[in-house]
Amino acid sequence: MTHAQSLARRWAIAACMVWGVATAVAVNRPLERVEYALAAHEARAVARAMVDSSGRRPSPIRRLVAEGSLTRAGVELSRYLGRAVRGLEESDRVVVHRSWLKRAVSVPLKDRDEWEIVGVVALQAEPWRDLPVTLLAIAFAVLVAATLASRGVDRLAEDPAIALYSVLVGPVATLAVVMAALTALVRQRVEAAAASLPPPSALSRFDGLTLPLPSATLSALTLALIFAATAAALVVAGWAASARRHAAERRETLTAWAFLAPSALHLLVFTAGPLAFTLFISFHDWDLLRLDRPFVGFGNYAELVADPLFWRAVGNTAVYALYVPVSMGLALGAALILNQPLRGMHALRAIVFLPTVVSYVAIAIVWQWMFNADFGLLNVLLRAVHLPGVDWLGNPKTALVALMIVSAWVQLGYQMVIYLAGLQGIPAHLIEAATLDGASPWARLRHITLPLLRPVTTYLFVTGIIWSFQVFTLVYVMTEGGPVHATDVLVYRIYQNAWEFRRMGYASAMSWILFAILLALTLLQWRALNRTVDDAA
Amino acid sequence: MASVRLERIAKRFDAGGTPAVDGVSLEIADGEFTVIVGPSGCGKTTVLRMIAGLEGPTAGRIFIDGTDVTDLPPRERDIAMVFQNYALYPHLSVRENIGFGLRMRRVDPVDIARRVDRIAESLEIGVLLDRRPAQLSGGQRQRVALARAIVREPAVFLFDEPLSNLDAQVRAQTRGELVRLHRRLGTTMIYVTHDQVEAMTMAQRVAVMHKGRVEQFAPPLDVYRAPSTLFVASFLGSPTINRFAGRVLPDGTSQRFDGGVRLRVEAPLAEVATLAVRPEHLNLVAPTEGSAGEVTLVEPLGPETILHVRLTGGEQATLRLGAGTTPAVGDTVGVSVRATEALVYDARGRLMGRGVA
Ligand SMILES: Nc1ncnc2c1ncn2[C@@H]1O[C@H](COP(=O)(O)OP(=O)(O)OP(=O)(O)O)[C@@H](O)[C@H]1O
Ligand SMILES: [Mg+2]
Numbered sequence: 001m002t003h004a005q006s007l008a009r010r011w012a013i014a015a016c017m018v019w020g021v022a023t024a025v026a027v028n029r030p031l032e033r034v035e036y037a038l039a040a041h042e043a044r045a046v047a048r049a050m051v052d053s054s055g056r057r058p059s060p061i062r063r064l065v066a067e068g069s070l071t072r073a074g075v076e077l078s079r080y081l082g083r084a085v086r087g088l089e090e091s092d093r094v095v096v097h098r099s100w101l102k103r104a105v106s107v108p109l110k111d112r113d114e115w116e117i118v119g120v121v122a123l124q125a126e127p128w129r130d131l132p133v134t135l136l137a138i139a140f141a142v143l144v145a146a147t148l149a150s151r152g153v154d155r156l157a158e159d160p161a162i163a164l165y166s167v168l169v170g171p172v173a174t175l176a177v178v179m180a181a182l183t184a185l186v187r188q189r190v191e192a193a194a195a196s197l198p199p200p201s202a203l204s205r206f207d208g209l210t211l212p213l214p215s216a217t218l219s220a221l222t223l224a225l226i227f228a229a230t231a232a233a234l235v236v237a238g239w240a241a242s243a244r245r246h247a248a249e250r251r252e253t254l255t256a257w258a259f260l261a262p263s264a265l266h267l268l269v270f271t272a273g274p275l276a277f278t279l280f281i282s283f284h285d286w287d288l289l290r291l292d293r294p295f296v297g298f299g300n301y302a303e304l305v306a307d308p309l310f311w312r313a314v315g316n317t318a319v320y321a322l323y324v325p326v327s328m329g330l331a332l333g334a335a336l337i338l339n340q341p342l343r344g345m346h347a348l349r350a351i352v353f354l355p356t357v358v359s360y361v362a363i364a365i366v367w368q369w370m371f372n373a374d375f376g377l378l379n380v381l382l383r384a385v386h387l388p389g390v391d392w393l394g395n396p397k398t399a400l401v402a403l404m405i406v407s408a409w410v411q412l413g414y415q416m417v418i419y420l421a422g423l424q425g426i427p428a429h430l431i432e433a434a435t436l437d438g439a440s441p442w443a444r445l446r447h448i449t450l451p452l453l454r455p456v457t458t459y460l461f462v463t464g465i466i467w468s469f470q471v472f473t474l475v476y477v478m479t480e481g482g483p484v485h486a487t488d489v490l491v492y493r494i495y496q497n498a499w500e501f502r503r504m505g506y507a508s509a510m511s512w513i514l515f516a517i518l519l520a521l522t523l524l525q526w527r528a529l530n531r532t533v534d535d536a537a
Numbered sequence: 538m539a540s541v542r543l544e545r546i547a548k549r550f551d552a553g554g555t556p557a558v559d560g561v562s563l564e565i566a567d568g569e570f571t572v573i574v575g576p577s578g579c580g581k582t583t584v585l586r587m588i589a590g591l592e593g594p595t596a597g598r599i600f601i602d603g604t605d606v607t608d609l610p611p612r613e614r615d616i617a618m619v620f621q622n623y624a625l626y627p628h629l630s631v632r633e634n635i636g637f638g639l640r641m642r643r644v645d646p647v648d649i650a651r652r653v654d655r656i657a658e659s660l661e662i663g664v665l666l667d668r669r670p671a672q673l674s675g676g677q678r679q680r681v682a683l684a685r686a687i688v689r690e691p692a693v694f695l696f697d698e699p700l701s702n703l704d705a706q707v708r709a710q711t712r713g714e715l716v717r718l719h720r721r722l723g724t725t726m727i728y729v730t731h732d733q734v735e736a737m738t739m740a741q742r743v744a745v746m747h748k749g750r751v752e753q754f755a756p757p758l759d760v761y762r763a764p765s766t767l768f769v770a771s772f773l774g775s776p777t778i779n780r781f782a783g784r785v786l787p788d789g790t791s792q793r794f795d796g797g798v799r800l801r802v803e804a805p806l807a808e809v810a811t812l813a814v815r816p817e818h819l820n821l822v823a824p825t826e827g828s829a830g831e832v833t834l835v836e837p838l839g840p841e842t843i844l845h846v847r848l849t850g851g852e853q854a855t856l857r858l859g860a861g862t863t864p865a866v867g868d869t870v871g872v873s874v875r876a877t878e879a880l881v882y883d884a885r886g887r888l889m890g891r892g893v894a
Pocket of ligand 1: 551577
């Protein structure tokens with residue numbers, strides 16, 4: 001890259017950053033006001049609904065608040081409100097309290113005839129709760145946008161006029177359009193939510209109900225979307241600009257895409273599509289049996305963070321994954337033994353590999369019997385040598401270990417076959433050279449075989465961990481997450497929330513956390529493998 | 538420092554099949570540079586691997602420095618081998634590659650570093666020490682493999698076609714370096730190749746192998762001048778030696794060879810015999826003086842010219858001529874044999890006599 005190019009790139013990144021922060025500041029303020037308007041709207045709906053349906057009796061929401069689960073109440077409230085409530089009336093008096101990091105909206109609660117004020121419904125935002133999430137989302141979006149944009153700019157940089165256009169004019173134009181749209185929206189909302197202050201002394205006699213307010217996450221999302229769209233536009237513009245100058249390159253790119261189109265389309269429809277849809281669902285309170293599926297922003301994610309069962313599942317999954325190195329060690333040993341050119345080795349290899357091709361459900365049922373406390377094979381054997389039997393699947397201390405044993409047993413064959421292939425890929429002359437160099441069999445294993453198997457080991461380890469994070473069938477068939485959540489793993493948690501508790505949104509949020517973990521692991525694998533491949537070349 | 542003695546060693550890879558090595562006996566003196574040469578598949582590598590201990594002989598014994606090592610594992614034979622593809626450990630740096638053998642023998646790390654540095658210096662690969670084998674050129678890899686063998690100061694060096702992956706120029710240069718190295722170290726070296734130039738230029742003695750057997754074991758020039766079998770005669774020398782089929786008949790008190798060419802020889806009478814003459818030992822004469830023939834191809838190589846002639850009897854003859862005027866394709870020429878250099882082989886291809894003036 002030339003000096004001018006790198007300079008242009010640096011400037012472009014700086015411009016992107018400044019622009020991002022400016023947008024964040026500019027957009028967030030009116031959005032904040034929109035939120036209050038909307039929150040007031042919601043609070044009023046609560047008030048009206050409480051009066052309409054249950055008079056002064058405590059509602060389930062109220063009970064929830066009394067029990068202290070504010071987050072849960074937030075979700076319940078948004079479900080309760082949905083989109084059924086429309087418009088605001090002049091007589092509904094809305095109060096907006098705001099100070100730094102503290103916002104609340106209160107709405108008077110009136111009797112059935114809407115005549116007398118009998119209480120107040122207040123919505124309180126806890127911005128510090130999802131402030132980190134919001135900031136992180138914005139920072140991430142800016143980073144991604146900047147990286148993408150700088151890529152686009154890299155190509156643009158060769159053409160100063162276009163570079164100037166896209167670095168300055170493009171974002172500014174986008175920003176202008178977005179701001180115009182937002183301003184229109186904000187004005188409409190703020191005007192609709194006409195607010196006035198009640199006498200402070202009057203507040204004291206109200207029966208208060210405080211509910212959390214879904215807060216700034218919507219704006220963060222919008223921002224992220226804007227950043228992503230602009231960055232994408234820059235990349236495309238960069239490509240178009242460089243393509244205009246290199247006709248052959250453009251033709252090649254178009255041809256390549258023509259060939260890629262079928263699989264890209266498939267990927268888009270059946271992978272990227274559902275992925276984006278779960279992301280969408282994860283921002284909603286989504287019950288398959290209900291029509292109203294209110295937007296809750298990062299509510300599901302915030303709830304996840306505070307959900308002990310979720311953390312339990314994460315912990316269990318992590319512990320479960322520890323079977324991978326154990327079975328890999330065994331598999332390596334088996335591969336070293338079965339790699340000997342002796343008679344009968346082919347048959348033995350096939351036998352060890354067999355469990356890998358058997359259905360997991362069948363395996364789970366067979367092992368369930370093996371683990372049976374009274375008649376199970378394992379306990380019969382244990383008793384035969386006068387050891388006490390173990391209630392493998394019934395004891396919270398052993399259930400997870402039992403599952404790990406089954407998984408290791410299944411994976412052993414597969415891992416061994418991969419190791420065998422790896423061993424056969426090691427050139428014989430390297431081993432012979434080491435032999436002549438005076439290396440003992442153990443030294444040959446340690447200094448030659450194992451290092452040369454490193455790509456295989458890395459591959460097996462990372463894919464093993466990735467698979468173990470997706471464990472479901474064994475848990476579903478053998479333990480159903482029990483006893484006492486001892487074998488509750490991530491995917492089982494997702495399954496239960498989605499289909500048993502009908503909380504698709506919550507399950508989707510969990511799926512995205514799982515996805516993030518798996519993505520990180522996959523990237524790690526990529527890097528590790530690339531490194532080892534470089535070594536071997 | 539060690540002599541190597543092979544006593545009728547044989548190797549059969551599958552029971553009942555043809556043996557890869559069929560009763561090879563060689564006696565290699567201490568400090569000798571021996572080249573084993575032969576066509577592809579004749580068993581050269583197998584012999585070398587048996588000396589190294591990577592392969593056990595089916596029959597026969599192997600002695601190094603008088604001790605029977607037939608049943609000793611490789612690491613107790615004090616032997617280093619340079620493989621055809623160098624067999625450098627891809628995951629270790631050049632430094633670690635060279636030092637590996639010493640490390641395995643638990644030499645003090647400081648001592649290892651010193652020895653590695655010294656060897657690397659002498660082979661001019663000092664700057665490569667921190668690279669991986671993948672980052673080296675073929676010639677550099679070859680040097681590293683050499684360094685790895687030398688650094689251990691073994692009693693015997695084994696080379697299996699170490700130059701075959703190099704381009705012609707580097708090969709010629711390395712050939713000279715290996716010979717100098719041998720002179721400097723004075724260690725016994727056994728060098729396998731199918732390249733006759735390497736065999737001729739490097740060896741103190743050449744063993745020519747054919748179908749698992751050693752056909753001749755002698756200094757290179759002896760092998761060239763007096764190949765003990767027709768196979769050896771044909772295998773060494775380029776262009777290939779001329780062969781004329783015929784028989785050995787009585788000629789007064791002595792004998793004569795009668796076939797595509799005729800001359801007086803000193804050999805037992807035979808109904809089937811072959812006369813072999815190197816291209817440089819055929820002379821161009823007037824058609825009336827020698828066997829007449831027609832020139833079919835002229836290959837001028839600069840300092841010399843190779844002439845292909847079809848004799849009137851139908852046999853082919855190849856002549857190596859010095860610079861000067863050469864006939865053109867289609868000319869009729871005469872070919873005469875320099876009698877003292879002609880070799881007579883019996884029906885089974887064994888040397889049985891020579892031409893006489
Ligand atoms: N491991 C083996 N199993 C079976 N047959 C073998 C084995 N190694 C070598 N052979 C056979 O033994 C014979 C001699 O092989 P060897 O490798 O010694 O030949 P070579 O003279 O080194 O040939 P080249 O010049 O091609 O390297 C060949 O016919 C070969 O097919
Ligand atoms: Mg060979």
